[in-house]
Amino acid sequence: MDNWTFGITMIVVGMGGTLLTLWILSLLMSFMKRIFPMTKEEK
Amino acid sequence: MLEAIGSGLYGLVAGFLNMHWSNPIMIVIGMILLYLGIKKDIEPVLLVPIGFGCILVNIPLAGLMEQDGFLRIIYEAGIITELFPLFIFVGIGAMTDFGPLLENPKIFLLGAAGQFGIFLTLALALALGFTKLEAVSIGIIGACDGPTAIYVTSQYAPHLLGAVSVAAYCYMSLVPIIQPPIMRALTTQEEKVINMGVVKKSVSKTTKLLFPLVVTILGGLIAPKGLPLLGTIMLGNFMKECGVVARLTKASENEIANIVTLLLGISIGATMDGKVFLTPQTLIILGLGFLAICLDTACGILFGKILKVVTGGKVNPLIGAAGISAYPMSARVVQKEGQKYDKKNYLLMHAMGANTGGQVGSVMAAAVMLSVLKGMGVI
Numbered sequence: 119m120d121n122w123t124f125g126i127t128m129i130v131v132g133m134g135g136t137l138l139t140l141w142i143l144s145l146l147m148s149f150m151k152r153i154f155p156m157t158k159e160e161k
Numbered sequence: 162m163l164e165a166i167g168s169g170l171y172g173l174v175a176g177f178l179n180m181h182w183s184n185p186i187m188i189v190i191g192m193i194l195l196y197l198g199i200k201k202d203i204e205p206v207l208l209v210p211i212g213f214g215c216i217l218v219n220i221p222l223a224g225l226m227e228q229d230g231f232l233r234i235i236y237e238a239g240i241i242t243e244l245f246p247l248f249i250f251v252g253i254g255a256m257t258d259f260g261p262l263l264e265n266p267k268i269f270l271l272g273a274a275g276q277f278g279i280f281l282t283l284a285l286a287l288a289l290g291f292t293k294l295e296a297v298s299i300g301i302i303g304a305c306d307g308p309t310a311i312y313v314t315s316q317y318a319p320h321l322l323g324a325v326s327v328a329a330y331c332y333m334s335l336v337p338i339i340q341p342p343i344m345r346a347l348t349t350q351e352e353k354v355i356n357m358g359v360v361k362k363s364v365s366k367t368t369k370l371l372f373p374l375v376v377t378i379l380g381g382l383i384a385p386k387g388l389p390l391l392g393t394i395m396l397g398n399f400m401k402e403c404g405v406v407a408r409l410t411k412a413s414e415n416e417i418a419n420i421v422t423l424l425l426g427i428s429i430g431a432t433m434d435g436k437v438f439l440t441p442q443t444l445i446i447l448g449l450g451f452l453a454i455c456l457d458t459a460c461g462i463l464f465g466k467i468l469k470v471v472t473g474g475k476v477n478p479l480i481g482a483a484g485i486s487a488y489p490m491s492a493r494v495v496q497k498e499g500q501k502y503d504k505k506n507y508l509l510m511h512a513m514g515a516n517t518g519g520q521v522g523s524v525m526a527a528a529v530m531l532s533v534l535k536g537m538g539v540i
Contacts, residue, residue: 119537119539121287121288121293124287124293124537124539125283125284125287125288125296126284127533127537128280128283128284128297128530128533129280129281129283129284131529131533132279132280132283132526132529132530132533133276133277133280135383135384135529135532135533136273136276136522136525136526136529137270137273137274139273139379139380139383139384139525139529140269140270140272140273140518140521140522140525141269141270141273142379143266143269143375143376143379143380143521144266144267144268144269144270145266146375146379147263147266147269147368147372147375148266148267150367150368150371150372150375151263151266151363151364151365151368154365154367154368154371155363155365156362156363156364156365157365160365160366
């Protein structure tokens, strides 16, 4: 694989993959906050 | 008899006679690192052992980095095996409170944007003629996270370890100088004074406990090559949040982290042999590392602007600068910068959220990068 293809692939898949993974994590954590709200004791 | 005396005397001056021209220069560089650590308070716990290690390895004939030399033994035990950065990660996980991030999970995205500099610098390093794996190791300076940079570089470009580590740790501590001009240049007056309000405590203990498990399992499945990094930082955090292994948590963030930091620092210093370190390549790496952190900051702020639009003006783009992983320094920089324009604007906890998002982001970016490399058959 030439450097040009490698560089572009890393930018697209690397940046995209990181963003996508953290977006999924943010959705999951928002979802979990709803499923497990603070208990009365914690409040 | 005279011959024996001559040989004996030669033994006493052999160190001077065998000095390579690069050794005195590196000894001075070692002293500069010590000075920066001691007098300027720039990451002293790392720069002091790195500086001293650098001096040690540049004294000829001692053989500290040769087979059976004590620095070689430490290097092979902890850097080649990648154990030292992983142990440090357990400590970092145990020290980090992801609460501010979980209060507002969408700022996770700022932690992703704060890593874009890694990939842009990687491409630039390729364009400058570095090999693929060297470019990966140089780009990872942009993770703004020493252990991640060491982990990746020691695996794929060990000959660059000294330069990459010094760049990563020095630039991390220079964040208060590097970031503010970029923050000022990329935000408008109106954006700088956006007040994000008070961070309400709304995250339950259960959510905090599940967070490290979710990140480990999901992150591990998406990017298995980075699981050692993700798994160790999340193990540390899980121990902290579960609250039943206080002894282990304390040991991870104190004794283990301290001992490993010492060994890590001295063995990084030991890679700074003048004959290997003093090359034009090192200067280029230092330049690219600086650029990586500038790009991270710029991408974080620009993404903050996007979030501002998406949320209807509720997000101050300045907190995007904290999306890099220099925790907690960049969050403090954001707070300080925000208060320059509105004394009543407290961005600290929001920036802490973005900053811890950046910590997860940097590890995730490295994990994604390694898995993409594996997928492409480069490693």
